[in-house]
Amino acid sequence: MSISAYIKEIGRGKDGARPLDRAQSRDLMAQVLDGQATDLEVGAFAVAMRIKGETTDELAGFLDAVTERCVPLQAPGPAVVLPSYNGARKLPNLTPLLALMLAQEGVPVLVHGMPEDPTRVTTAEVFHDLGLPAATSPEEAAQAWARREPVYMRTDRLCPPLARLLDARWVIGLRNPAHTVAKLLDPFSSSGSVRIVNYTHPEYAHMHAAFLQHIGANAVLMRGTEGEPVADARRLPKLDVFVRGEPRPDLSLGAHEGVLRELPVLPRTCDAPTTALYIQSVLSGEKPAPEPLLRQVDCLLKTLAAVSGTPAAQAGASASSETAA
Numbered sequence: 001m002s003i004s005a006y007i008k009e010i011g012r013g014k015d016g017a018r019p020l021d022r023a024q025s026r027d028l029m030a031q032v033l034d035g036q037a038t039d040l041e042v043g044a045f046a047v048a049m050r051i052k053g054e055t056t057d058e059l060a061g062f063l064d065a066v067t068e069r070c071v072p073l074q075a076p077g078p079a080v081v082l083p084s085y086n087g088a089r090k091l092p093n094l095t096p097l098l099a100l101m102l103a104q105e106g107v108p109v110l111v112h113g114m115p116e117d118p119t120r121v122t123t124a125e126v127f128h129d130l131g132l133p134a135a136t137s138p139e140e141a142a143q144a145w146a147r148r149e150p151v152y153m154r155t156d157r158l159c160p161p162l163a164r165l166l167d168a169r170w171v172i173g174l175r176n177p178a179h180t181v182a183k184l185l186d187p188f189s190s191s192g193s194v195r196i197v198n199y200t201h202p203e204y205a206h207m208h209a210a211f212l213q214h215i216g217a218n219a220v221l222m223r224g225t226e227g228e229p230v231a232d233a234r235r236l237p238k239l240d241v242f243v244r245g246e247p248r249p250d251l252s253l254g255a256h257e258g259v260l261r262e263l264p265v266l267p268r269t270c271d272a273p274t275t276a277l278y279i280q281s282v283l284s285g286e287k288p289a290p291e292p293l294l295r296q297v298d299c300l301l302k303t304l305a306a307v308s309g310t311p312a313a314q315a316g317a318s319a320s321s322e323t324a325a
Contacts, residue, residue: 003028003037003045011048025061029177033069033161046168046176054177056207056214062181063215070159070187073138075108076145078304081195083183084113085166086227087120092267092275094293096126098230099150100283101297107304109150110141112158112185114166121272123228127152129276158187184211194303198224209240209247216245218307220300233264233290239299243306251302253295264290 006028009018020028031037032045054062080102084095099109115124115134124134134152135141141151156163162185165178186195197208197219205221212219221240225232231239241251265287267274281287305311 003031003041007041007044007048010052011044014051014053017048017052019055020058020061022057022061022064025058026064027061029062029065029181030068032165033065035161042165042168043172046172046174049177050174054180054207056211059177059180059184059211060215062177063184066159066162066178066181066185067187069161070185071138071157073110073141073158073187075110075188075190075193076142077106077108078192078194078308078310079108079110079188080300080304081186081188081193082109082111082229083185083195083197084111084123084228085179085182086200086224087117087122088228088270088275089120089226090270091226091233092270092278093121093123093126093228093230093272094225094233094275094279094290095123095228095230096130096132096150096152096276097279097282097289098293098296099152100130100279101289101293102300103148103150104283105297105301106148107301108145110187111150111152112155112187113152113182114163115154121270121275124152124154125272126275126279129272130279155182159185184208186217192218192304192308194218194220194300194307196229196300197221198227198229200224200227209242212242213245213247218243218303220296220303231290231292231296233266233292236292236295239296241299241303241306243303248303248306251299251306253299256292264288266290 032042082095082099087093099111102109111123113123115122134154135144136157144151162178169175184197186193199205199208208221219242223237231237236256238255239253241248267278282289
């Protein structure tokens with residue numbers, strides 16, 4: 001069926017629109033991703049959803065359709081997924097540092113995102129300046145994990161139709177549900193992975209928490225640093241852990257409160273070459289790693305251990321040994 005019937009339901013304005021169920025949402029997104037909708041219909045869909053807002057069922061259906069169209073990836077052990085779709089504008093983009101710190105612990109890491117943004121410093125640019133090439137296939141991803149390197153994969157390689165829908169932003173001038181779904185996307189079929197879900201506006205915290213419980217996800221929910229899935233190097237945000245959809249206060253971390261007594265030494269500019277040099281100096285031990293990132297890594301290791309049933313101290317080592325095998 002044409003998506004016009006769905007647009008009629010969701011396009012009645014904020015108060016008159018009707019929500020779709022999960023199956024309808026999956027079908028709608030599938031038609032959009034598969035090119036069965038006209039450009040005019042895609043534009044109407046994007047604007048209607050921007051006005052109405054997504055329900056939990058709608059997000060779940062959209063995510064189902066997107067996940068089904070990702071290239072098949074198989075991590076060598078319990079993995080961490082870092083969706084990176086905002087980049088840096090004022091602060092250094094330290095998502096690559098987080099990925100490398102986890103990789104040093106033997107954790108397979110997948111970072112996915114759009115490679116370019118005319119207004120931001122993207123994670124892809126920092127990876128490039130670190131000498132870490134983007135993986136273009138599942139085989140290249142597996143080779144990087146075997147070298148104990150984090151994998152960066154462009155969205156147009158991970159899920160080409162999702163990248164096309166994300167690019168509609170530059171034509172329409174507005175974000176659409178693809179941007180929310182991309183930051184929720186965990187392409188691994190196994191349940192052993194943990195995704196970081198970050199939000200920029202406080203009202204999204206409740207929506208994402210309900211969503212993670214609804215789909216039974218393994219995740220760490222946090223307020224992002226300029227929209228990136230990495231802790232602010234100056235102040236630890238609240239990290240809410242979910243294991244198979246269940247909130248885990250015992251694994252979660254509270255936000256840093258009160259006055260900061262000491263600030264980390266960060267680059268004065270956030271361009272990609274300067275950020276890459278700073279990351280290399282931290283990894284070499286020349287400069288200390290920011291404390292909030294150390295705590296985020298520890299939280300993720302303990303979450304992986306809870307997911308896999310492995311003692312926390314062995315979580316990274318277990319992934320490393322599976323890689324070697």
